[in-house]
Amino acid sequence: MKKKVLSVLIVFMMCLGLAGCGGGSNSASDDISGKVSLNGSTSMEKFVNALSEGIKEKYPNLQLEAQFTGSGAGLEAVASKTTDIGDSSRSLTDEEKEKGIEENIVAIDGIATITNKSNKVTNLTKDQLAKIYTGQITNWKDLGGQDEAIVVIGREAGSGTRGAFEELLGIEEQCQYAQELNETGAVLAKVAKTSGSIGYVSLDVLDDTVSPLQLDGVEPSEKTVKDGSYALQRPFVMATNGKISEQSKQVQAVFDFINSDDGQKIIEKVGLVTPNK
Structure with missing residues (x-):
């Protein structure tokens, strides 16, 4: 009989330590x-x-x-x-x-450079990309594409994406934007509907409404960001x-x-x- 009482007591004490047996859980997660x-x-x-x-x-x-x-x-x-x-x-x-x-x-995160899907250019060098954003290259024909003016889209001043993009290319305070937008989604949508446009967005929001550009022959992807081969990452x-x-x-x-x-x-x-x- 004493052994039985002792066993019940032990089980009871264990239940207290586990915040109840058969009842609701009061785990550490619930305390937050x-x-x-x-x-x-x-x-x-x-x-x-x-x-x-x-x-x-x-x-x-x-x-x-x-x-x-x-x-x-x-x-x-x-x-x-x-x-x-x-x-x-x-x-x-x-x-x-x-x-x-x-x-x-x-x-x-990787910063993907994107163009309108009608654009035939698929790859840029870092130097070419910098020259596009600083107004030194203004037509896609100079990059092997169609004879069409480049419409330079970017983020607003104070944007972390803009700051990182310009810093990585070494073009801070030098960019000549046709339009500055205050949201990542807005850049994506603008490039998707504007022929000749180029923009930059966070890699994780890429979808099939735009075409991502290779940079120095490297696709923007989780793999290339992880292995360090894709240069635009932050x-x-x-x-x-x-x-x-x-x-x-x-x-x-x-x-x-x-x-x-x-x-x-x-x-x-x-x-x-x-x-x-």
Whole structure:
């Protein structure tokens, strides 16, 4: 009889440790509740939305509230502590880091150069691409294409994609845009319907409405970004005001999820490359 009582007691104690037997679960995931605010890059919208869905499964009571107003605006919001996480599709400047903003690289993205599908040019060198955007090459016939003026499309000042694109080509403050648009999707749509146009977008939003250009003979793809052969690539940063360890448990939970196997699968699923892998 004593042995039976002892066994029941042990089972009862184990149940307490597991937050109940046969009842609802009070796992560590359930303990994380509240909201985490994000603000920044429109290029990261697809990734952030997928991340939000994944976190909802892991932490049912944790909600991500995201705004997509551009990398610069997101980083300013982090610096002023009006948002928890600033999404930036470029590296942080020294000046931004001096404000106490921590650069947390969560993924690597390629910047695809795109043309209207009627364009016959399929490959450019980095030098040719730079000359297109600085107005030194203005007609597709000079690149082996049709006799048609090049319509140069880009992002607005303050865009992380624009900043990274110009920096990678060494053409900062030199570009001559026919039109500057404030969203990745808008660039994609404009190039899709404008004959002779060229633009640049995040690799993960590429679709069959436009034609991606090879750069120095290399296709923009997850594989070529990962192996380093595709030159136009940049980090996706989720910046915080101070180190991750100094943030709220809700914000730390977001980064814990990103670094988990499930989080890494989401990065790959949306066409990005996991850092250092």
